[in-house]
Amino acid sequence: MNNPQVIDVLVIGAGPSGSALAIDLVRRGLDVRIVDRSPHAFGGSRAKGIQPRSLEVLEDLGALPDLLAGGSTYPKLGIHAGPMAVPWKMFTHREATPNVPYPNTWLIPQFRTDRALHARLSGLGHEIEFGSELTELTQDEDTVVAKVARADGMEEIVAQYVVGADGGSSVVRKQLGIGFVGTTDDSDRMLIVDASVTGLARNRWHMWPGRGGKFIGACPLPHSDMFQWMIRLTPDEDPPAQKDDIVQRIHQHTRNRGIRLHDIHWTSVFRPNIRLAERYGRGRVFLAGDAAHVHTPAGAQGLNTGVQDGYNLGWKLGQVLAGADVTLLDTYEAERQPIAAGVLGLSTDKWGGIARLDPSSMKRGKDEQQLALTYYGGPLAPADGMRTGTLRAGDRAPDAELLGPDGTWTRLFDVFRGPHFTAIAYGPGAARDLEVLAWPTTGAQLKRLTVGTTAADRLGFSDPKNTLKGAYGLTGDTLLLIRPDGYIGHIATRDFLTTTQSAARAMTP
Secondary structure (H helix, E strand, O other): OOOOOEEEEEEEOOOHHHHHHHHHHHHOOOOEEEEEOOOOOOOOOOOOEEOHHHHHHHHHHOOHHHHHHOOEEOOEEEEEEOOEEEEEOOEOOOOOOOOOOOOOOEEOOHHHHHHHHHHHHHHOOOOOEEOOEEEEEEEOOOOEEEEEEEOOEEEEEEEEEEEEOOOOOOHHHHHHOOOEEEEEOOOOEEEEEEEEEEOOOOOEEEEEEOHHHOEEEEEEOOOOOEEEEEEEEOOOOOOOOOHHHHHHHHHHHHOOOOOEEEEEEEEEEEOOEEEEEOOOEEOOEEEOHHHOEEOOOOOOOHHHHHHHHHHHHHHHHHHHHOOOOHHHHHHHHHHHHHHHHHHHHHHHHHHHHHHOOOHHHHOEOHHHHOOOOOOOOOOOOOOOOOEOOOOEOOOEOOOOEEEOOOOOEEEHHHHHOOOOEEEEEEOHHHHHHHHOOOOOOOOOOEEEEEEOOOOOOOOOEEOOOOHHHHHHOOOOOEEEEEOOOOEEEEEEOOOHHHHHHHHHHOOOO
16 A cells, blocks of 8 residues: 555554543544454453442543443352351442542453443444454654554554553564563463353352362352353363363362353453563553553452553543643653552452462452552652642542532533543632633643632632532642543642643643
8 A cells, every 4th residue: 555544543452441542532533543353352251340440430431331231339258168158248338429439349241341442432433443463563753554464464554653452462562572571370370261150149259268279269240140250270280171171170169069050151261460561662652451561360450450551641642643742651651650560569469368368368448449549759740749638739630519600510520521631720819810821722622610619709610518628628729730531730729820831831732
């Protein structure tokens, strides 16, 4: 092909990370293609836990209704000890609050998560190009050329940027020559089986511990007759492949011959890879999701971290393509790599605890929910910046309930939703400066929100329940700049105009 059209971004890999990124890029009006080497969408349950922060991200991306319809909260554990099953609360169920609308981890098989993201992307007019395998990647100062093999031949796709979200065995990462540092324990394997089951109560996530770290678990998958089985194999054990052999292995360990497996929908042998990419990209090519970091399954962290990789990178690519300084893209690795390193440590500790039959390893709390992850101290949130009573630049921006001038209530997250920045002026002094704050006409636009501190302010919104004031720790006039990914880009409690303009320059054309 001569002079092929140059697209904005090519995304390689249509799992949750790549799909979330593609949705974010498309809604910014960018010219995007997303390819995947598999012939069709993934069909297994694999990563089945969506954390509260990811639910907020997926709400913003427009995929949340399908996710909520396809899942449920987690049941209690049922730890089997002989004929007894001891109930164990793995999660503390929390009620929604104005600042945390989705406080509980959501149980949903990965194939439904993929389906929800793909449906959202299709609704935006883009389809995933399955059966398209990357074979070669080259780049120069201006573009990247990807050679993609399909059943009907080879195509060269030319893009300004490429993102590899193509899994732990990433071809993109290998093409870039980026090291993947860590370990793979081939002696520690787990057989994962999705199967239709009878003879087992569906109100528990069943766990049958055994000596030497052996265990079998069975988690009911919502709105189906399926369980995800987790069978930890001994170092020299060949994983059973046939249904009868799998059933025999389950009966042998559980001593419950009433359990019946019917249709087996998906199987996989998992080895705990614990690895982190040395870099998150090179030149015009970036890595996201499992291509950049792989985890143990403990704590449901991998998928969530990958989705948030894409959420962090998407707005930055959009801004640079609109004319922002290219150094903005350097902040992707600077912000996301430390997060992945911390998550790797968390999931590894949980996995080791399961092997030791440590009950605390089965508990899940705020560390797993990812609501407290922060970019504070990074390149876009310097540690010497101003702060409120509860928040610093780089922290997640909480939700709140505000009363509009027409007497209707508005969620702050509804104001945030979309590809824009949001500025919140709390108090009349901050509101005056926000009114004259200059903003570029290209790239992500700015939505301005003014909130009165007293009934006499007569500003756009009021906070009669003090949900904004409380969650944001506001004690006086404050101007907050919220990034498109829902993190605080700047806090000004004085010098509202000059400091906010200075912070915005690093993120805008």
